[in-house]
Amino acid sequence: MSRVTPRVLKGFRDYLPDLMVSRERMLSVVTSVFESFGFTPLATPALEYTEILTGKYGTEGDKLLYRFEDNGGRDVSLRYDLTVPLARVVGQNANLPRPFRRYQVAPVWRAEKPARGRFREFVQCDVDIVGTGSLLADFECMQVGVSVLRELGVHDFEMRINDRRVLDGLMSRLGILDEKMKQEVLRSVDKLPKIGWDKVKVELEAKLDLSDDGYTALHTFLHGNLADVDESVVDMEIAAPGIEALNQLMTWAKSVGIHEQLVIDLSIARGLDYYTSTIYETFLGALPGFGSVMSGGRYDDLLGLFSKGDIPAVGISLGVDRLLAGLIELDLVGSEHADSDVFVTVFDEDTTEYAMQVATAFRRGGIRTRLHLEAGQKMGKQFKAAARSGAPFVVVAGPGEQEQQVVRVKDMETGEQSEVSVDQAIDFVRSKLESK
Amino acid sequence: MSRVTPRVLKGFRDYLPDLMVSRERMLSVVTSVFESFGFTPLATPALEYTEILTGKYGTEGDKLLYRFEDNGGRDVSLRYDLTVPLARVVGQNANLPRPFRRYQVAPVWRAEKPARGRFREFVQCDVDIVGTGSLLADFECMQVGVSVLRELGVHDFEMRINDRRVLDGLMSRLGILDEKMKQEVLRSVDKLPKIGWDKVKVELEAKLDLSDDGYTALHTFLHGNLADVDESVVDMEIAAPGIEALNQLMTWAKSVGIHEQLVIDLSIARGLDYYTSTIYETFLGALPGFGSVMSGGRYDDLLGLFSKGDIPAVGISLGVDRLLAGLIELDLVGSEHADSDVFVTVFDEDTTEYAMQVATAFRRGGIRTRLHLEAGQKMGKQFKAAARSGAPFVVVAGPGEQEQQVVRVKDMETGEQSEVSVDQAIDFVRSKLESK
Numbered sequence: 001m002s003r004v005t006p007r008v009l010k011g012f013r014d015y016l017p018d019l020m021v022s023r024e025r026m027l028s029v030v031t032s033v034f035e036s037f038g039f040t041p042l043a044t045p046a047l048e049y050t051e052i053l054t055g056k057y058g059t060e061g062d063k064l065l066y067r068f069e070d071n072g073g074r075d076v077s078l079r080y081d082l083t084v085p086l087a088r089v090v091g092q093n094a095n096l097p098r099p100f101r102r103y104q105v106a107p108v109w110r111a112e113k114p115a116r117g118r119f120r121e122f123v124q125c126d127v128d129i130v131g132t133g134s135l136l137a138d139f140e141c142m143q144v145g146v147s148v149l150r151e152l153g154v155h156d157f158e159m160r161i162n163d164r165r166v167l168d169g170l171m172s173r174l175g176i177l178d179e180k181m182k183q184e185v186l187r188s189v190d191k192l193p194k195i196g197w198d199k200v201k202v203e204l205e206a207k208l209d210l211s212d213d214g215y216t217a218l219h220t221f222l223h224g225n226l227a228d229v230d231e232s233v234v235d236m237e238i239a240a241p242g243i244e245a246l247n248q249l250m251t252w253a254k255s256v257g258i259h260e261q262l263v264i265d266l267s268i269a270r271g272l273d274y275y276t277s278t279i280y281e282t283f284l285g286a287l288p289g290f291g292s293v294m295s296g297g298r299y300d301d302l303l304g305l306f307s308k309g310d311i312p313a314v315g316i317s318l319g320v321d322r323l324l325a326g327l328i329e330l331d332l333v334g335s336e337h338a339d340s341d342v343f344v345t346v347f348d349e350d351t352t353e354y355a356m357q358v359a360t361a362f363r364r365g366g367i368r369t370r371l372h373l374e375a376g377q378k379m380g381k382q383f384k385a386a387a388r389s390g391a392p393f394v395v396v397a398g399p400g401e402q403e404q405q406v407v408r409v410k411d412m413e414t415g416e417q418s419e420v421s422v423d424q425a426i427d428f429v430r431s432k433l434e435s436k
Numbered sequence: 437m438s439r440v441t442p443r444v445l446k447g448f449r450d451y452l453p454d455l456m457v458s459r460e461r462m463l464s465v466v467t468s469v470f471e472s473f474g475f476t477p478l479a480t481p482a483l484e485y486t487e488i489l490t491g492k493y494g495t496e497g498d499k500l501l502y503r504f505e506d507n508g509g510r511d512v513s514l515r516y517d518l519t520v521p522l523a524r525v526v527g528q529n530a531n532l533p534r535p536f537r538r539y540q541v542a543p544v545w546r547a548e549k550p551a552r553g554r555f556r557e558f559v560q561c562d563v564d565i566v567g568t569g570s571l572l573a574d575f576e577c578m579q580v581g582v583s584v585l586r587e588l589g590v591h592d593f594e595m596r597i598n599d600r601r602v603l604d605g606l607m608s609r610l611g612i613l614d615e616k617m618k619q620e621v622l623r624s625v626d627k628l629p630k631i632g633w634d635k636v637k638v639e640l641e642a643k644l645d646l647s648d649d650g651y652t653a654l655h656t657f658l659h660g661n662l663a664d665v666d667e668s669v670v671d672m673e674i675a676a677p678g679i680e681a682l683n684q685l686m687t688w689a690k691s692v693g694i695h696e697q698l699v700i701d702l703s704i705a706r707g708l709d710y711y712t713s714t715i716y717e718t719f720l721g722a723l724p725g726f727g728s729v730m731s732g733g734r735y736d737d738l739l740g741l742f743s744k745g746d747i748p749a750v751g752i753s754l755g756v757d758r759l760l761a762g763l764i765e766l767d768l769v770g771s772e773h774a775d776s777d778v779f780v781t782v783f784d785e786d787t788t789e790y791a792m793q794v795a796t797a798f799r800r801g802g803i804r805t806r807l808h809l810e811a812g813q814k815m816g817k818q819f820k821a822a823a824r825s826g827a828p829f830v831v832v833a834g835p836g837e838q839e840q841q842v843v844r845v846k847d848m849e850t851g852e853q854s855e856v857s858v859d860q861a862i863d864f865v866r867s868k869l870e871s872k
Contacts, residue, residue, distance in 0.1 A: 001737070002491060002741070003741050004488060004741060006488070006525075006527030006742040007488075007524075008480075008481060008484075008528070009481065009483055009484070009485060009512065012481035012483060013481065014478070014481070015478065015479035015480075016478060016532070017477060017538060020476070020478055021477060023479070024477055035804050036799040036805065037805070037806070038776035038804055038806030038807075038825075038827075039775070040453035040456070041451075041453060041460055042456055043451035043456055043459070044444075044451075045445065045448035046482065046543060046545070047448060047545075048444075048445070049443060049445060051440050052440060052443075055437045055438060063507075066483075066506060066507070068502075068505070070445075071499075071502070071547040072446075072547075076445065078482075087442075088443075088444075091442030092450075093452065096452070097824060097825075099809055101806070102453060107482060109482070109483075121482060129809070132809045134810055136782070136788070136807065136809045136810075137809045140807065140809070143796070251789075252789060252792060255789035256793055273437060274437070301437070305437055305438070305439050306439075306440065339476040339537070346572070352572070352688075353687075353692075356688060356691060357691060357692055360579070360692045360693075363472040363473060366472070367472070368471050368472050368474055369472065370473070370537070371572065371576065373535055373572045374570055374572075375570070375572060388533060391474075
């Protein structure tokens with residue numbers, strides 16, 4: 001085996017324990033909120049046949065796939081999101097209950113330019129409801145999203161909602177009727193919060209032949225209110241159901257108390273090809289320009305690509321790594337923690353077995369217990385190692401203690417020591433931990 | 437977007453909710469046992485520079501890498517295990533505390549021939565202790581492994597332990613001194629439980645020039661006892677520390693009550709290149725021939741490839757997908773479960789908001805609650821959907837209930853119904869769930 005410089009790929013990262021503990025805590029909150037809404041877990045492979053994935057994320061999206069030929073000559077890609085794999089699963093399992101409500105927490109891969117809070121591998125937390133076109137399902141996805149952020153202690157955020165049909169009405173009024181061109185325009189509009197109107201306009205000018213009046217109308221619309229949207233701005237035949245849906249969603253938001261976090265924003269476009277009506281993006285109030293941490297929408301046509309007949313579906317996705325990066329920037333997530341509650345010293349070789357038995361008893365008692373691994377090291381050194389570990393209690397099980405079948409427990413905060421039986425020590429530590 | 441046949445790659449699989457719930461339960465037990473031993477979580481990327489991974493798994497292992505050129509022309513591979521990435525992390529983070537005790541639960545990828553319980557993508561659960569050569573660390577890894585299986589309700593299993601140094605002593609006595617040849621022989625011996633002695637012998641004959649007596653000696657050794665191992669069988673200078681370690685481990689096993697599950701087995705070889713002394717594999721008693729579900733050992737030289745100076749390390753790895761597949765074969769894992777505790781009907785459009793508010797209150801009360809998504813569907817149909825969902829309670833919040841600000845709760849098992857306030861309903865359901 002030969003030496004090699006240790007390095008990690010650009011856009012990828014390790015999570016060392018300090019940060020990982022915070023991330024695991026977040027994930028545990030997220031999944032318990034998902035489950036409180038009756039969603040059940042699903043897992044799909046990281047690798048898919050490339051043909052399953054391509055054509056759903058637009059030309060630019062397709063280019064971001066980690067795509068290669070596997071050892072058997074198959075054309076495969078790492079998944080780009082969790083939505084298309086879900087559509088594939090539903091296509092392969094016609095007997096799944098409907099509506100099918102699943103959540104999935106898993107990494108996805110995109111060969112994007114790395115940036116603040118933007119990685120090439122990141123964990124997505126998705127909920128989706130498959131098999132109903134009911135607007136109640138759209139609303140549940142928004143509600144579960146808002147609940148997740150609130151449960152995570154985030155309150156300064158806005159979920160901006162829009163409807164593709166309103167945008168379609170606009171496109172129709174602007175004379176952009178070609179489906180492909182519409183997608184291109186939406187993908188450019190989607191970059192608005194990231195690159196601003198001027199750059200979006202430059203992108204559009206390269207694609208479109210729109211008059212100055214057209215651009216003015218577009219700009220006014222994107223920065224306007226739903227109340228100002230009428231047939232002079234959009235083709236109402238196309239836009240009306242979207243307008244109605246947005247108003248209904250805001251009414252419901254009031255009735256369950258999430259209206260302060262839900263905002264209609266006509267510039268939300270979502271770059272992906274598969275959205276058909278409601279769409280939403282979520283931004284942290286204190287980090288403008290950071291980009292969306294949670295987004296989704298309804299995609300009623302995607303499942304038809306893998307299934308017989310049309311199957312409507314709607315979902316929302318939280319990017320936990322972006323959110324964590326954001327919360328760290330905002331100092332909302334700390335990283336200090338102890339990796340164990342009790343540190344057991346090992347006096348010498350003759351008492352090693354007794355120390356082991358003591359550690360085993362603590363662990364069986366549900367207490368996170370670290371055994372010192374250098375038997376017979378000087379006690380001063382062992383106590384220093386204990387202090388470094390951050391464990392609030394040190395337990396000594398040396399020859400004197402072994403003879404009397406007791407242990408000495410030291411509270412590292414107060415310095416107090418007591419000599420008690422192992423069972424008493426476990427009860428003592430447990431009650432101290434619970435009262436902390 | 438064009439239609440495509442939904443299919444999953446050979447050797448890969450989806451976990452639909454029924455099975456996934458069981459798997460998540462397993463993982464939660466596994467991580468809580470890991471934490472009870474003072475291990476903390478780490479995450480590393482799925483993709484690594486290929487040069488980080490190659491040369492550690494033997495020539496055959498290298499061939500099983502999912503290796504490709506990424507969009508930036510880098511030579512990258514999906515990780516093959518969690519041990520080499522750990523070694524890379526330690527090399528990049530010289531300031532990590534020592535001993536560094538981390539656990540990692542994550543998928544790995546191997547382009548192996550799929551077989552019973554053998555997948556190309558599978559989740560490994562690893563604990564490792566880095567930075568101490570103490571045999572106590574080896575023993576902790578074995579103990580945490582045994583504890584995990586026992587906590588999962590598995591009791592009929594054997595962890596077979598061996599020591600590379602004893603095998604090295606044998607190689608020396610047989611005259612196999614070339615390091616590369618030794619690794620080749622060990623890799624063939626490692627296949628013993630899978631393909632049997634006759635096939636192993638054929639493999640060896642293609643590599644080695646051993647006399648008939650040599651093969652007989654090898655066969656006798658591999659099926660023999662440690663007590664029969666002396667200088668006539670092995671080079672004692674090389675083997676003695678291994679023999680001593682194995683005896684010490686068995687003594688400790690007795691003192692913490694895991695000796696019934698720990699067995700010395702001189703045929704355990706572990707195919708990977710990086711192991712240096714203790715090695716172990718774990719087999720389910722009721723599934724001979726199923727292969728190992730948990731394995732590991734000490735690898736004192738691996739970290740030196742990425743770090744300055746030698747850093748000893750030891751670890752153990754549980755293959756949760758293999759184990760789950762095994763437990764399913766043994767009927768030890770069931771799959772029935774309800775995805776929610778309460779099913780809330782939606783009487784009509786006028787009472788939709790009230791039903792939403794009721795569902796929200798239940799969820800805030802910590803109860804998994806599913807809202808019916810088709811407002812105004814006939815109540816008979818809604819109750820049928822409730823029964824299909826498996827939720828033990830149905831809550832009706834129609835116009836009559838709304839007027840009186842109550843709900844009707846139906847216990848789906850007994851058929852009993854009661855009309856109470858929302859708060860009372862939450863208390864009622866919670867107490868019923870707790871007593872179930």
